[in-house]
Amino acid sequence: MEGRKVIGWAARDQSGHLSPYSFTLRETGPEDVVFKVLYCGMDHTDLHQMRNEIHSTNYPLVPGHEVVGEVVELGSEVKKFRVGDIIGVGCIVGSCGECFSCKSNIEQYCNNRIFTFNGTYKDGRPTQGGFSSAMVVHQKFVVGIPEKLAPEQAAPLLCAGVTAYSPLKQFNRTDKVVKAGILGLGGVGHLGVLIAKAMGHHVTVISSSDKKRVEALEHLGADAFLVSSNSAEMEQAVNSLDYILDTVPAVHPLQSYLSLLNVDGKLILVGEAPNPLHFDSVDLILGKKTISGSFIGSIEETQEILEFWAEKGLTSMIEVVKMDYANKAFERMERNDVRYRFVLDVAGSNMEY
Known part of the structure; x- marks a missing residue:
């Protein structure tokens, strides 16, 4: 999968306006999961980051950190997932693995955590999020979506939930x-x-x-x-x-x-x-x-909320939209004109408008 070109929608400046953007996935490692993005939730943090209102934004920026996908390829050392599994990725895709937070399974508080987008991999490459056709993520930061939970329903749980x-x-x-x-x-x-x-x-x-x-x-x-x-x-x-x-x-x-x-x-x-x-x-x-x-949740807690949701038979109240509606959706989000979460149907969108 090395050098694979994918299409995302990216913000290029502080206007936060999204438009198609082509980029290359990082090389697939032995513990990486490669997946086709199916759905991605839309969050206020995406908007803040797109406009450089929090932290320091590196453009072009492909947002999205409530990502649900279908596994298409596995690294040689990945044992917990199979090709065809429906999986999820939340706000972080890496951490140091050595500090107190990492060893206590609260890796979201690691000082060297790597954010799903607007972060930097250890090799210096920028991370890009789920407003894209595919992603590569280390297996530690991937969770399984329960079978009885619809993938679009699962998306908001990966950050908001x-x-x-x-x-x-x-x-x-x-x-x-x-x-x-x-x-x-x-x-x-x-x-x-x-x-x-x-x-x-x-x-x-x-x-x-x-x-x-x-x-x-x-x-x-x-x-x-x-x-x-x-x-x-x-x-x-x-x-x-x-x-x-x-x-x-x-x-x-x-x-x-x-x-x-x-x-x-x-x-x-x-x-x-x-x-x-x-x-x-x-x-x-x-x-x-x-x-x-309190900052998001751990990978363990992310799996817990998915199981909790499925066990309790709960329903996320969402509005599913296509990628070409994303800019309009963010405008509506600012006006609180959504009940209560936009979810992008990434796989069902024409990404190259």
């Missing part, structure tokens, strides 16, 4: 009903609601307006809905939640949300805002509250 699942695992308990808050009802947020409910939590969706109330309560099964701009509602909900999963990928004030937490409550940040967030230390001190962060 595991981003919610990883921090919520700590609250997966049976000794009491956990009072959960999900802040923001987008790609990660809607999956957070479904995961928390499947874990038996009492779930309150927190949103800036009332327009998603019916969706949250009737479509996703949340137990309560709280409008953050309604001061009376917020006052009534003070000290009512054990945790809040903050999925908002934009600048927003933290103070009012901290007031909703019980003593020892946790505000968990998983949405990557492009500018600093602010809070008053007294809001933490007087309630023994914690602000923490």
Whole structure:
């Protein structure tokens, strides 16, 4: 497979506009999995990176880190997959393998992790993501898609799903009903609601307006809905939640949300805002509250969320689109005009428009 040309859709500058781009896959190693891309989820991080709003973007950039594919070739030392298997790749495709994080199976926190796109392989080549016809990935960073999980349904779980699942695992308990808050009802947020409910939590969706109330309560099964701009509602909900999963990928004030937490409550940040967030230390001190962060999930947790999803019979709420609609889809994503995740039908697209 060395030197194989593939077609992707790439951003070439800070406008973030995507257009066809031809590039060469890296040489296939003994532990590599070569796969045809079937579907790829679309994430806010893709958009931030395409526009050089977080980290430092190297152009041309082929985004996409919720990648589902079909194995077409295996390196000589790959034993856990077979040609024809449906597999998934999330946010990272490499790590050092030697540090504490790697040896603790939390390789997403390795300082030398290699991102699926806008990263750099150890040989200096840039990584390109799943908005492309094929990929080559080391077997350690590949997960199996359960047979009863449709591949397009699996795509959002590889980043958005595991981003919610990883921090919520700590609250997966049976000794009491956990009072959960999900802040923001987008790609990660809607999956957070479904995961928390499947874990038996009492779930309150927190949103800036009332327009998603019916969706949250009737479509996703949340137990309560709280409008953050309604001061009376917020006052009534003070000290009512054990945790809040903050999925908002934009600048927003933290103070009012901290007031909703019980003593020892946790505000968990998983949405990557492009500018600093602010809070008053007294809001933490007087309630023994914690602000923490969580970054995607491990490869082990990514496999877990896929199995959890299949076992619980859950359904991702997605809109499947073709590659030539990607720019329009990102425009709609910015307007929150998607319920709740775009998934690209890569294999079914004419990549060379």
